[in-house]
Amino acid sequence: MLDDDVKSLSKTHQRCSSCPVRHRAVCSKANADELALLDTVKFYKTYQPGQTIALRGDALEVLASVVTGTATLSQSMEDGRTQIVGLLLPSDFIGRPGRDTVAHDVTAVTEVTLCCFRRIPFENLMVDMPHVSVRLLEMTLDDLDAARDWMLLLGRKTAREKIASFLLLIANRSVMAGSDVTTQGIRIELPLSRETMATYLGLTIETVSRQFTALRKDGLISLDGTRTVVVPNFTALSAEVGDGE
Amino acid sequence: MLDDDVKSLSKTHQRCSSCPVRHRAVCSKANADELALLDTVKFYKTYQPGQTIALRGDALEVLASVVTGTATLSQSMEDGRTQIVGLLLPSDFIGRPGRDTVAHDVTAVTEVTLCCFRRIPFENLMVDMPHVSVRLLEMTLDDLDAARDWMLLLGRKTAREKIASFLLLIANRSVMAGSDVTTQGIRIELPLSRETMATYLGLTIETVSRQFTALRKDGLISLDGTRTVVVPNFTALSAEVGDGE
DNA sequence: CAACCGCCTTGACCGAGGTCAATGGCCGCT
DNA sequence: AGCGGCCATTGACCTCGGTCAAGGCGGTTG
Known part of the structure; x- marks a missing residue:
């Protein structure tokens, strides 16, 4: 995974103390000693939109945390039908200790920066970093619930x-990230194109488009351009979800 | 979870050494010391077909391994639409350390025997049972892949x-469990009714039934009663799956 | 042995969403 | 300004699977 031949990637090393995902990522429970250990094996990599980060079946040499940007995990059939099986957002973890091949395709949606650890050293360090393994189990259980x-x-x-x-998922997240909540409603930036949304939702691009216009005509959302959605009434939109949130 | 008031459950204590899932369950990597610890907190419970083992939102007091039988994990919407999100078979683990409520409904399909651990003591013991926590992470990652x-x-x-x-999933499992492979093909017992299959596959019962007859008419399977399927040509059936197995 | 019940099958019909194709906006480029 | 590419929208049509309804089959009960 994490192809080394790509020109566009940059490798830098950053201080954990100023890391934007320090308090949520796999390292969030690490103490000073554990952070120091991680520091010895970590390095940064950046990927451009659309770039492949890893392919199913590749040798799994690197584990990583998403620092900035959005990536997708996806699964494909021979005839090209594909399903996105997970969204990777800042603080999410990529790869699994104890496995030697990649299980799903990983693709950058926006520009993505990863904080990478070579797998073998990371696995060896894990026994000395109990807070990291506990946090990893916790994150894996969260991923399982989400799946x-x-x-x-x-x-x-x-x-x-x-x-x-989907809109509520993004809205919740962007409210947490402290975005626009005005009297007009909640303004959200969609991180995905119509096509990517379709692949995530098990729909076609046309159906996604039609449902956006239907929701707009029903006054549940309004569109500002193609990537910005304003939700005037959060509760009204919640009623469209079908379950109890 | 694990309702104590039910009349039909039996509570027994069994030796781990004769346990049918000893080599696959969460305890499979445990050494003698660790097994002794587990022994201090474990007990057995049995549930009847159709019985509810736990409901979403319940206080999570007990974790367990499936010893025998089949159970389902499911998720429902207010209007009754439900989706099975996981099949629980012998050696599978139920519940998540570190959480205090149940995330999904758990229902017995056949008679089910569980090897139970009270959650809090189990969590406390975890730090002294590194092989158990490693195995639990491994199993959780497997569950995530399956999901x-x-x-x-x-x-x-x-x-x-x-x-x-679905048929190949069951076939693979029953071959591993050492079932009938004859010159006539592979004979498999379906653990689920048409209705439960439908709930698992995101279909209706009628569609499941129609597809069974279609596969039968195409010579890909033959039915012996309603719960027994014979697959004469494993490869031919595999070709119907769509992806590279 | 008839009546009944739970589960499965089959048929007729319908509609949500997929397919195919044309059109429209937005943006960068020359 | 004009062109071309990319993405999104819209329309017309069709199909897969859902819905509704009517049996069928096997086992159990009185």
Whole structure:
């Protein structure tokens, strides 16, 4: 994973103390000693939008935390049908200790910066970093819950419910990140194109588009350009999701 | 979780040495000391087919390994639409250390026997059982992979592909468990009713039924009663799955 | 042995969402 | 300004799988 031949990537080393995901990533519970250990094996890499970060079946040499940007985890069939099985956002962890191949394709959506650890040294250090392994188990359990919630969406929700669920997911996140909440409503930037959303939601691009216009005509959202959505009434949109949030 | 008031459950204590899942469950890497620790907090419980083992939102007081039988993990919407998000088979682990509520409904499909651990003592013991925590992380990562594979099935596969995938899943498992492989083909017992399969595959019961007859008419399977399937040509059925197995 | 019940199958119909194709905006480039 | 590329939207049509409804089959009960 993490192809070394790519021209566009930069390698820098940053202080953990100024890291934007210091308090949420796999290292969030690490003490000073543990951070010092991590520091000995970590390095940064940057990927451009659309760039492949890793392919299913590749040798798994590097584990990483997302520092900035958005990436996708996806799974494909031979005929090209593909399903995004996870969104990777800042603080999310990529790769699995104890495995030697990559399980899913990883692709950069925006520009992505990773904080990387070579796998073998990281695994060896894990026994000396109990807070890191505990945090990793915790994050993996969270990912598992998220994956299972998404299974309900993929298997049972209608197109409209899928779009509403997705918008609320992004809205919740961007509110947490401290974005625009005005009297006009909540203003959110979509990190994904229509096509990527479709791949995430198990829909086609046309259906995504049609549902956006349907929600707009029903007054549940308004669009400012193609990537900015204003949600005037959060509760009204929540009612479209189908389940109890 | 694990309702204590139910009449039909039995509580026994068994020797780990004769446990059928000793080499695959969360305790599989435990040494003698660790097993002795587990022994101090473990007890058995049995549930009848259809019985609820735990409900989403319940206080999570007990963690458990499935010893025998089949159970489902499921997620429901207010209007009753439900999706099975995981199958629990012998050696699978239920519950998550570090959480205090149940995340998904757990239901017995067949008679189920669990090897239970009270959560708090188990969590406290975890620090003294490194092999158990490592194994738990490993199993959780496997579950996550399985969940993500299932997302591809739910989001992108046709009804026929879903059924074929499911049959191969069960076939693979029953071959591993050492079941009937004759010159007539592989004989498999379905652990689930049509309805439960439908809930697992994101289909309706009618569609499941129709696809079974379609596969039968195409000579890919033959049915012996309603719960026994014979697969004469494993490779031919594999071709119906759509992806590279 | 008839009545019943749970589960499965089959048929007729319908509709949500996929497919195919044309059109429209936005932006950078010359 | 004009052109071309990319992405999004819209429309017309079709199909897969859902819905509704009617049996069928096997096992159990009186």
